[in-house]
Amino acid sequence: MALIETNFYRGGGSKLKSTAGEYSEIFLQWKQDGHEFIWITDGFGWQTAKGPLRDTFDKIDYILNLDMVEKGVLEALILDH
16 A cells, blocks of 8 residues: 655745654654555755755655656556555
């Protein structure tokens, strides 16, 4: 089963940093339970939180942005699983 979380951040702040950390932990739990976790996130807010996003990118298998979804990456992931 693929579990998908989506969000869009128009502004920066501590919420982005805590969200990235929380999703790293959630990913590990769901992966142990045999599930895939796909995080779709985008927005200008990430311009001020590149470090936490990079850290999470190194831990979660699938982080997509809206451009990737529009280009069919999400569909391909779902069809492959």
